[in-house]
Amino acid sequence: MPELTKENLVNTVLALALLAAPLIAIALEESFYVTLASRVAILALAGVGLNLALGTGGMVSFGHAAFFGLGGYVAGIAGLHAFEGSAFLAWPLEIGGSESLLVIWGVALAVTALVALAIGAISLRTSGVYFIMITLAFAQMIYYFAISLPTYGGEDGLSLYLRSQLPAVDTDDPLTFFLVCYVLLLGAIFLVHRLVDSRFGAALQCARMNPQRLATLGIAPFPVKLTAFTLSAMITGLAGTLFAELNGFVSPAMLSWHLSGEIIIFVILGGVGRLFGPVAGAALFILLESFIGGLTDRWQLVLGLILLSVVLFARGGVVGLLAGKARHD
Amino acid sequence: MTSNGSEALLELKGLHKAFGALKATDGVDLTVRPGEIHALIGPNGAGKSTLISQIAGGLAPDGGSITLLGEEVTSWPVARRARLGLGRTFQVSSLATEFSVLRNVMLAVQARTSGARGFWAPVRRDQALRSAALGVLDRVRLTRRADDPVSALSHGERRLLEVAMALALRPKLLLLDEPMAGLGPEGTKELTGFLASLKHEAGILLVEHDMDAVFALADRISVLVYGRIIATGTVDEIRASAEVREAYLGDHLHEKAGGA
Amino acid sequence: MSAAFLIEQLLNGVQLGVMLFLMAAGLTLVFGVMGLINLAHGSLFMTGAFFCAWIAGATGSFWLGLGGGFLAAAAAGALVEILVIRRLYDRDHLDQVLATFALILIFSELARWVFGDRPLYLDVPPVLGGAVPLPGGGGYPAYRLAIIGVGLVTAVGLYLLIAKTRLGMQIRAGESDREMIGALGVDIRTLYTAVFALGAALAGLAGGLVGALQSVQVGMGEPVLILAFVVIIIGGIGSIKGALLGAVLVGVTDTLGRVFLPQLFGFFLPPSEATTVGASLSAMSIYLLMAGVLAFRPKGLFPVDA
Numbered sequence: 055m056p057e058l059t060k061e062n063l064v065n066t067v068l069a070l071a072l073l074a075a076p077l078i079a080i081a082l083e084e085s086f087y088v089t090l091a092s093r094v095a096i097l098a099l100a101g102v103g104l105n106l107a108l109g110t111g112g113m114v115s116f117g118h119a120a121f122f123g124l125g126g127y128v129a130g131i132a133g134l135h136a137f138e139g140s141a142f143l144a145w146p147l148e149i150g151g152s153e154s155l156l157v158i159w160g161v162a163l164a165v166t167a168l169v170a171l172a173i174g175a176i177s178l179r180t181s182g183v184y185f186i187m188i189t190l191a192f193a194q195m196i197y198y199f200a201i202s203l204p205t206y207g208g209e210d211g212l213s214l215y216l217r218s219q220l221p222a223v224d225t226d227d228p229l230t231f232f233l234v235c236y237v238l239l240l241g242a243i244f245l246v247h248r249l250v251d252s253r254f255g256a257a258l259q260c261a262r263m264n265p266q267r268l269a270t271l272g273i274a275p276f277p278v279k280l281t282a283f284t285l286s287a288m289i290t291g292l293a294g295t296l297f298a299e300l301n302g303f304v305s306p307a308m309l310s311w312h313l314s315g316e317i318i319i320f321v322i323l324g325g326v327g328r329l330f331g332p333v334a335g336a337a338l339f340i341l342l343e344s345f346i347g348g349l350t351d352r353w354q355l356v357l358g359l360i361l362l363s364v365v366l367f368a369r370g371g372v373v374g375l376l377a378g379k380a381r382h383d
Numbered sequence: 384m385t386s387n388g389s390e391a392l393l394e395l396k397g398l399h400k401a402f403g404a405l406k407a408t409d410g411v412d413l414t415v416r417p418g419e420i421h422a423l424i425g426p427n428g429a430g431k432s433t434l435i436s437q438i439a440g441g442l443a444p445d446g447g448s449i450t451l452l453g454e455e456v457t458s459w460p461v462a463r464r465a466r467l468g469l470g471r472t473f474q475v476s477s478l479a480t481e482f483s484v485l486r487n488v489m490l491a492v493q494a495r496t497s498g499a500r501g502f503w504a505p506v507r508r509d510q511a512l513r514s515a516a517l518g519v520l521d522r523v524r525l526t527r528r529a530d531d532p533v534s535a536l537s538h539g540e541r542r543l544l545e546v547a548m549a550l551a552l553r554p555k556l557l558l559l560d561e562p563m564a565g566l567g568p569e570g571t572k573e574l575t576g577f578l579a580s581l582k583h584e585a586g587i588l589l590v591e592h593d594m595d596a597v598f599a600l601a602d603r604i605s606v607l608v609y610g611r612i613i614a615t616g617t618v619d620e621i622r623a624s625a626e627v628r629e630a631y632l633g634d635h636l637h638e639k640a641g642g643a
Numbered sequence: 644m645s646a647a648f649l650i651e652q653l654l655n656g657v658q659l660g661v662m663l664f665l666m667a668a669g670l671t672l673v674f675g676v677m678g679l680i681n682l683a684h685g686s687l688f689m690t691g692a693f694f695c696a697w698i699a700g701a702t703g704s705f706w707l708g709l710g711g712g713f714l715a716a717a718a719a720g721a722l723v724e725i726l727v728i729r730r731l732y733d734r735d736h737l738d739q740v741l742a743t744f745a746l747i748l749i750f751s752e753l754a755r756w757v758f759g760d761r762p763l764y765l766d767v768p769p770v771l772g773g774a775v776p777l778p779g780g781g782g783y784p785a786y787r788l789a790i791i792g793v794g795l796v797t798a799v800g801l802y803l804l805i806a807k808t809r810l811g812m813q814i815r816a817g818e819s820d821r822e823m824i825g826a827l828g829v830d831i832r833t834l835y836t837a838v839f840a841l842g843a844a845l846a847g848l849a850g851g852l853v854g855a856l857q858s859v860q861v862g863m864g865e866p867v868l869i870l871a872f873v874v875i876i877i878g879g880i881g882s883i884k885g886a887l888l889g890a891v892l893v894g895v896t897d898t899l900g901r902v903f904l905p906q907l908f909g910f911f912l913p914p915s916e917a918t919t920v921g922a923s924l925s926a927m928s929i930y931l932l933m934a935g936v937l938a939f940r941p942k943g944l945f946p947v948d949a
Contacts, residue, residue, distance in 0.1 A: 108737075114736060114737045114740065116740065176934060176937075176938075179941065180937065180941055182736060183674070183680050183736050183880065184876065184880075184937070184941070184942070186680070186736060186740060187872050187873075187876050188876070188933070188934070188937065190869070190872070191869075191872075191873060191876075191930045191933055191934070192930070192934075194869060194926075194930060195927045195930045195931075198923045198926040198927050199923055199927060201923055202920050202922065202923025202924065204915075248502070248503050248505075249502055249503075251505040251506060251507065252501050252502050252503055252504060252505065252506055253493050253497060253499065253500065253501030253502075253504070253506045253509075254499050254500065254501055254502045255506070256482075256486070256489075256490055256493065256506050257490070257493075257494075257498075257499035258499075259479070259481070259482075260479045260482075260490060263479050263480055263481055263482075264477055264478065264479055264480065266441070266461075266477055267477045267478060267479055268462075268490075268494075269440075269460070269461040269462040269465070270439070270461060270462075270465055270471055270473075270477070271462075271465060271490060271491050271494035271495075271548065271552065272462050272463075272465035272466040272494045272495065272498070272552060273462055273494050273498050273499050274460060274461075274462035274463070275462075277499070278499045281499075311869065315744050318737075318740075318741065318744075319741070319744075322737075322741055326737075351755075352752050352755075352756065354748045354751065354752050355748065355749055355752035355753065355756075357745075357748055358745040358746065358747075358748030358749035358752065359745070359749065361741060361742075361744070361745040361748070362727065362742055362745040362746070362749070365738050365741045365742045365745065366727075366730055366742065369738070
């Protein structure tokens, strides 16, 4: 039975608030806000992925946009070929497009897993500032690669003319699409929760706190971190597919280092390492963007000042402020 | 080299390591036999920490070999040596600082039984891990601190926790790096008694400055000076050795031999 | 493909390299001495460029503009160090990354506010407007040669500063043992502010020089920042020598790659595709170079803390 801790209370409130927002929007006939809520859920999902690597594992990846963008491009490319009836690959296997979200998710998970294993295998041999820079560099590589593919839009990006489908569910309806995103978000949070509390999670946390201690006990930190890095990439990649579907568009901007920085911002604003931190952080970020962005063009200045203040003075983020320090025992 | 036909737990042959012009380890030969407590002593700067790091696996030697429990482990990483049966404590405590005392030992038990595997079941409620960990904490008399955060422990308690974590691995060889450092006379006496009781579970390579403890515990002593072992022998042999007295700030040994 | 063309491209590569060196030197000094990773370095580059263009536009003198840009960047650097950066020295790298990322946002918006959204233009000073004849025919812009000259002079100047002056000695001591120099009575706070301002000034100088080659606009510092990070990773964080070698390597690889890779692909791809593929691959080539160097020297070519 989950205990009634402050943190569990805060988490429940966040989960309910995110669910309530679009429902209230529909009731008030402001369907634009349903799309906004979907954005929050998707960005939160991307943050949940990063938080596993960054918050729990201590791996400061400045290249997670690579996985977000890869997910987006899987959705975009699948959609393009499905729409045109053309083949993605003719030889040695014929692979066409797909309109099925399940297929897209499957492919996105596989692609991000492979890329993350490759990037992680190289990057995790370094640490500290080198790790930050090399993850950034790999993401840049993928970014420039995407720009160079004229078939898939190059710098201008790719439109998704049709939203991909799920069986028995109408993904074209904004509220239904939101619910799909929301369910995936809660599902991912639940999985991460079990993972962090498991034996693997304990090893991962020790890999962050004191890798020398972990190795001395007989567990090599590298495979533990690589596994967590890969899982984290897969979750962020999944978020990427939903983002492309939501916007009906994917472009190299989804692979940019600015976006990598933004995902880190959601995680930090919400509370690094906290289960629902990314939800709070993404919500705060989107609220700032929409409301302050509506008042002034200078909203990035406000964001910068808030971020700076959080880093300097309120490191625990929103969840930290509301629920106090995390308990690890 | 070895007694009663059984293999040495640890065998170092011709080990060297240099940092630029400084020869921190200069052709070291050393063995640790089953059931023995082998103390390694030497003046500051002799190269003890460098040697320990090479045995544990954190530092790669420039030449020579390290054989642990019959296996040539010279190129093995730290974790692999630990899994083979090497337990090690650190001179400056190296613990999982955000975990409680109990969770630290549970992690050690987990490492021995299942490594990092186990992705679903909550570890905090794992009764098997808890009871095994509490058992080990009992042995070092730290049970009352089980739920306290590591940051609340005194210096001496942290050393005991390090020993507990090493023991939880059920090692065949223990590498103890100045476990008495910073303990008061009470703590030293307790730990000395405890270590003596471990002899039949695991061989011990004990790096220490505290001569009382060394003379009370050691079956054999090796003396390391400027990266070379200048003498290996029993407590009496070492006490009597003129070389040792000359090379090592001899007053200490001289007092013990002449005095009490 | 003539020798003159090859020489021209090589010189372009060296010029890019020299400009990257000006950026990387500041970045690597700050990391080496203070252990701080500073994402806002590109914003200081941009600050120098903006002030240079603005002052040059207002006074008609490129040289006044350049000097102004140099000083403005130094001042901005010192201000930022005092207000924000010095709180970050004891923090972990994640905090430093986030705080300096926040500074990027703040600087960019401030620049938009003060200078407006449209790019500013900076003219090459007339005395450097001509071309210098190259062996093999053709001419090379005098301005670009001047940039190479400035870069080399700066490299020598930095070397002299670090190797021969008291400040340099303090910097070197600070790189090897931060705690010790405090104990030795060196005024750390001023030293750190000075080092940071020096790095900022170099970035501002680079910005001013580049401003005449391309337009001055918000965000111009970011691609350069990333390249500068690649340079110091390749060169070894904390090493000025590494920054110079790394910068030239990156500059030449990037330039020659952009020119020759499309030609290479032109052998089996249609021209427009060859150019795009070539351009992206050459942008990727720098990262491949970096990954390659890290595979053999995980701490770069000349690591300071080997």
